[in-house]
Amino acid sequence: MSTSAEPQRIVVVGAGECGTHAAMALRDKGFGGSITLIGRESVHAYERPPLSKGALAAEETELVHPWSPEQLAEAGIDLRLGVEVTGIDLAAGTVTTDAGEVPWDRLLLALGSDVRRLELDDVTYLRTHEDAAALRELLRPEGHLLVIGAGFIGLEIAAGARERGMEVTVVEAGPRALGRIVPQEVAEQVVALHAEHGVALRTSTLVTDLRREGGRLRALLSDGDEVVVDAVVAGVGAAPTTALAEAAGLVVDDGIVVDEGLRTSDPRVFAAGDCASFPDARSGGRVRLESWRNAHDQAVTVAASMLGEEQAHAAVPWFWSDQYDQMLSVAGLPGTGERSVLRHRDDGVLLHLGLDAADRLVHAAAVGPGASVAKDIRVAEKLIAAAVPLDPEQLADPGVPLRSILKAATA
Ligand SMILES: Cc1cc2nc3c(=O)[nH]c(=O)nc-3n(C[C@H](O)[C@H](O)[C@H](O)COP(=O)(O)OP(=O)(O)OC[C@H]3O[C@@H](n4cnc5c(N)ncnc54)[C@H](O)[C@@H]3O)c2cc1C
Numbered sequence: 001m002s003t004s005a006e007p008q009r010i011v012v013v014g015a016g017e018c019g020t021h022a023a024m025a026l027r028d029k030g031f032g033g034s035i036t037l038i039g040r041e042s043v044h045a046y047e048r049p050p051l052s053k054g055a056l057a058a059e060e061t062e063l064v065h066p067w068s069p070e071q072l073a074e075a076g077i078d079l080r081l082g083v084e085v086t087g088i089d090l091a092a093g094t095v096t097t098d099a100g101e102v103p104w105d106r107l108l109l110a111l112g113s114d115v116r117r118l119e120l121d122d123v124t125y126l127r128t129h130e131d132a133a134a135l136r137e138l139l140r141p142e143g144h145l146l147v148i149g150a151g152f153i154g155l156e157i158a159a160g161a162r163e164r165g166m167e168v169t170v171v172e173a174g175p176r177a178l179g180r181i182v183p184q185e186v187a188e189q190v191v192a193l194h195a196e197h198g199v200a201l202r203t204s205t206l207v208t209d210l211r212r213e214g215g216r217l218r219a220l221l222s223d224g225d226e227v228v229v230d231a232v233v234a235g236v237g238a239a240p241t242t243a244l245a246e247a248a249g250l251v252v253d254d255g256i257v258v259d260e261g262l263r264t265s266d267p268r269v270f271a272a273g274d275c276a277s278f279p280d281a282r283s284g285g286r287v288r289l290e291s292w293r294n295a296h297d298q299a300v301t302v303a304a305s306m307l308g309e310e311q312a313h314a315a316v317p318w319f320w321s322d323q324y325d326q327m328l329s330v331a332g333l334p335g336t337g338e339r340s341v342l343r344h345r346d347d348g349v350l351l352h353l354g355l356d357a358a359d360r361l362v363h364a365a366a367v368g369p370g371a372s373v374a375k376d377i378r379v380a381e382k383l384i385a386a387a388v389p390l391d392p393e394q395l396a397d398p399g400v401p402l403r404s405i406l407k408a409a410t411a
Pocket of ligand 1: 013014015016017018019034038039040041047048049050052057083084085086099110111112113126127128153184241244273274275291292294297318319320321322
């Protein structure tokens with residue numbers, strides 16, 4: 001199957017963070033053909049991160065849009081909102097929508113992910129701006145909120161609910177909070193922050209049943225206890241949106257499988273953002289990232305790839321979370337058997353650095369006042385990208401600025 005001819009018609013399915021950035025990046029790169037951007041939500045791309053942070057405390061959701069519809073129109077992007085793509089015909093080179101067929105000679109799938117749901121009724125979830133508006137209705141001062149899941153989103157919702165004056169209980173199935181990419185020491189500091197704000201966290205605990213009793217909900221817990229609450233929200237992870245790709249015959253394995261240029265198993269079809277499983281050069285494995293920065297970085301990589309530039313996606317993964325007045329930020333991915341170095345700064349920042357067997361930095365996580373955390377993690381990202389051996393003693397010493405370590409390492 002030849003893909004060498006310059007594409008004329010590009011269709012992007014998914015008008016969210018990644019799809020919209022990719023459409024604009026195609027224009028930035030000088031693509032002059034048609035771009036059709038199809039999204040099933042009724043609103044043009046908006047930032048999801050504020051939905052679980054500032055927006056919960058605000059009286060109304062004010063959506064933050066990276067671009068206006070007018071800017072997209074000016075860029076000659078044919079934006080079709082409220083339109084669901086229901087099928088991909090690889091042989092014909094079309095997508096089927098509820099409003100007819102759209103032909104393409106390059107296709108980008110930027111489908112995002114869908115929240116994982118529990119087999120319990122009366123549970124609220126958070127993915128879209130509509131979910132955020134519904135959740136905010138439930139956050140009433142003096143009420144009691146049960147949060148299922150002590151990951152990034154669950155803990156952000158817990159912080160938002162406390163700021164609205166609610167009593168908050170968080171239950172977590174795993175043995176500790178933030179078990180996926182945050183090292184234990186940093187997670188403990190985040191948990192301590194929640195305890196200071198009065199959040200009750202119960203780990204190794206499941207909700208086994210939820211019963212409506214009058215206007216309240218009685219949650220039965222796996223340890224035999226019960227809590228009676230006014231609302232239940234779950235942040236128990238997300239699954240990549242892959243059904244369309246799978247039905248079309250594209251290779252899917254915890255995400256739409258792509259190569260380093262974000263090409264799927266059909267070289268005319270690309271995938272990027274939350275829905276894509278891509279080869280990570282640093283770890284040598286496949287990863288799928290649910291992260292705002294990744295959606296942006298991959299949008300740029302995929303736009304280049306779609307236009308025939310040889311590009312390998314190599315950005316260092318980066319995540320952040322805001323809880324109360326603190327920031328939690330992570331760069332890189334935890335390795336196996338890594339050596340840990342802790343750096344305690346005077347201003348309360350705790351930085352955990354994970355080194356591989358050759359003392360190269362592979363992972364960094366920090367919690368504390370936002371500006372300091374952001375600065376340290378920015379330097380840590382560069383140290384991860386540099387992939388050179390570092391001195392663990394210097395890294396642990398807050399008297400040695402990380403910037404000078406970086407300067408020496410990259411000289
Ligand atoms: C509440 C919340 C808070 C977050 N906070 C952070 C944070 O603090 N830091 C961070 O790094 N990341 C955060 N994230 C994650 C970040 O927002 C996502 O990683 C990012 O939005 C991914 O972009 P995407 O374009 O891949 O997916 P999305 O932004 O989800 O866009 C995908 C779009 O495709 C549409 N779509 C799917 N299937 C079809 C179809 N068949 N037809 C048409 N349209 C379709 C979807 O409706 C959706 O609009 C948060 C996410 C949420 C939900």
